[in-house]
Amino acid sequence: MAENRRSFLTKIGWLTGGLITPVNTIRARAPFKLGNYRVYFTNGFKVMEVSQNEAIIWTRLCANEQPNPLIHPKEKHKSQNNEYPIDFNEQMPVREMDGGVTGSPGWVRAIVENQRDKQVSDWQQASGEGDFTVSFPFTGLEPATEYKVRLEGKAEKGKVTAHQSGSFRTAGSEASPSELLLTTSTCQYFWNHDDKDRGFKTYDAMRQLKPDFFIHTGDYVYYDRIGPMVDNLEKARHKWHAMDGWPSLKEFYQHVPIYMLKDDHDLLKDDVFPDSNPLGEFTLEQGLQVWRENVPLKGKPYRTFRWGKDLQVWLVEGREFRSPREIIAGGGRTIWGDEQKQWFTSTMKASDASFKILFSPTPVVGPDREKKMDNHANQLFSEEGNWLRQFLAEMNGVFVVNGDRHWQYFSIDQETGLREFGAGPVSDAQSGGWAQEDKRPEHQFLRVKGGFLGIKVFRQNDIPKIDFRHYDVNGNEMHQEEFEA
Template sequence: MEVKVSKRRSFLGKFSFFLISFFVGRVKPLLAMKNLFGLPNNTGKLYFPNGFKVTEVSTTEAVVWTRLSHNKKPKPIIHKKAKTKPKANNYYPVDFDENQPVKNMDGAIVGAKGKVRIKYKAKGKTVVTDWYKTESINDFTAQIPLTNLKSGEHYSFELEAMPADGQVHSSVSGSFNTASDPTEIKSVNLTTSTCQYFWNYDDAKRGFQTYDAMAKLKPDFFVHTGDYVYYDRIGPLATNLEKARHKWHAMDGWASIKEFYQQVPIYMLKDDHDLLKDDVYPDSSPLGDFTLENGLKVWRENVPLKDKPYRTFRWGKDLQVWLVEGREYRSPKEIPAAQPRTIWGEEQKNWFMETFEESDATFKILFSPTPVVGPDREKKRDNHANNLFEEEGNWLRGFLSDNKGVFVVNGDRHWQYYSIDEATGLREFGAGPVSDAQSGGWSQDDKRPEHQYLRVNGGFLGIKVFRESNNPKINFTHYDVQGSVMNQEEFEN
């Protein structure tokens, strides 16, 4: 009897082992298929597929933004793209299902709960921040402030991630320089660009060539002057909060952008397409279920700000920059005809005049999301170069031109230019869109008296502030998307 029982148990044990092996052998392929359908491959580990941004760098502070996921990479691009018209530059995805789950869309990155912290060091001294949670309420993003930094210092850092159970660590590294003290004479090198729509990428693997070209110049910082994403363009159209957030995930998932931000800090301005839709006003209607309030929330999730969206930063003795806000404080579209219209609002205007007049920087640059000089298209009605805001535009151009060493750098326009205002002599540089496919809206043959340079194509603007025989100089260089020089202008104090 005992022998029979032993054989039965042996048989049952072998059969159980067979069933388990069979089941495991079938489950593994099923899990792989699950990932094919765009579901997160949740191994418990956390990754940084959106990289990070070092933002709002001053002489003593900075903020590091990041977002966590269980996925190492974004969803691959599976849709082809095509032009809407034979002679158009813009591309759009072909047969894109706007109603599919967002997690299945091209470039999608599903967020994950966890904790992040930073270890940073300069001259051998290491500082470790507290842990910051990434949670669904803020789209699994974190904003880590760095304080008590030293001016003009190089900082290298490691960004660490930890799941809620505290068992697994992963990390990415980067570096940045703080701004020099206002009394220090030091050269500054920066780049700026505008207008980037995900589907107008020019490199199927890396995204936008402009970012790789800018990286070769090793700028101290980068200014994006707005329209970083386009909520009101398909692929998907941001008709709800989830789709709007996806626009940021996909954009910041491009390899060229992530690698650029590993070494270059960024200041960001927003314009209409980053907030809701084209030419947005405070009284604009929603985009589907996506409201203006939603747009402000998503902007704040992705762009760290200490206080107001308008701010100024000093980079050494010879340069100060102003970053202004053009959407939150403007007059509603529907107001009485006799009522004065404003883009900036009184509070911002007073702040600007006060800080501008207090500055003793050799060169002063106003970074504006929209044109101040232009010229712009006659049908446009949303910036200081338009007739609708002529009164405030005349005030601003007059105020700026009364000061020495002042320049305007604007976003929003899909062409590169350098213009001089005929009435005041104020100089303005349009950086142009990130990609050639994003260019348009102006004819290359339509060169007006204000235009000193005009190029209807994509690229970026490089700006250098330096001294030659102790004589302060500033150089503005327009580049194409591959980094070739298109135009240069240099000025002395």
């Protein structure tokens, strides 16, 4: 078992390191010969990992202008809120599946500019090996600055047929207070969409608030649910194509940077551990591969970002470094692993931000269902959970925002006083797993529905304040809490 875990971590190390080439070293090889056909940015683009001076632009080159139409009706599960497609043929060609977007070989370049500066990447090749995805790291950006983004794509040199544009703002300097708004949500299954034309109402509602950035806390797609149920690499990739083809997501990302965390369903399957069995032919290592194709990171999957003088966020990894499921019971179980824990405690202690938010793919406070066994609010990881809650409670201005749970809540840990906000799932059809009437002593707010969480950081009479608001899928405010430093 120890040998299996070393092998697993070795593969993770290969996947997490050295995937991003600095933009000034990207050099396209001699173009391959292609006919004069059109290519498209059907899956839009994302501005990712934005800091004061850096950003990564991700996109995918596509062969068709629109995703495949939805041809299957859906119905609500008899014992759940979830909706599933009716009579979905799991064996149909993936290229014909609902929401499918075929990729295309070709060339892409990205342009980032403000009023004083312009950076143009070299042309980068999109190929089937990487699912026709490309990413461009940009450095040397200015803090607290609005940038325009422009993408160009072509099947061969000299004939640009694809255009996409948008904008983003870099993080503010830690030396200066800056008012900002971020939004966050979790858990989105393609067939739980609540707008058949646009996808998810939550994204349109968030777009109206014009947030500075968005954090998705995991389960961006669901490999282990039908429509299709993933059993190979092609079907796993399809899940991302279909999700990123929704207009509500594409339009949101045109102007809102995103940070992404992964959890079990967008890595392999429910409650995945390093020693979990594959889904058919689809392995955990392939799950990591597909994740990296869609979420290009500069380095480790755990990272921290400073947004102005008053806010610092931590994004942690909960699947790659955890103990195998079959480890001997009693002590030593970990979700984060020693290296990540050391990084987290040292960076948290070193921060002088007024407010510090841990974004976790899974709960730290909860409460959670007694039968669950994969997060820090569960008995299985109580030793590490107790340590983490105590550590966070001893720091000033700390909050936890978690994903994974399919209900909205605000909880206060009875033993330590640590405060946690559950953002809730993207759609109402995704909500469930907890009874509305089951309000525990920890719950200060409980709503078993979908939507998102908005977090505003600002100053009033030079006093730093932070405001948490739960919204429903239409953007109506459901609950509000405000704190000052």
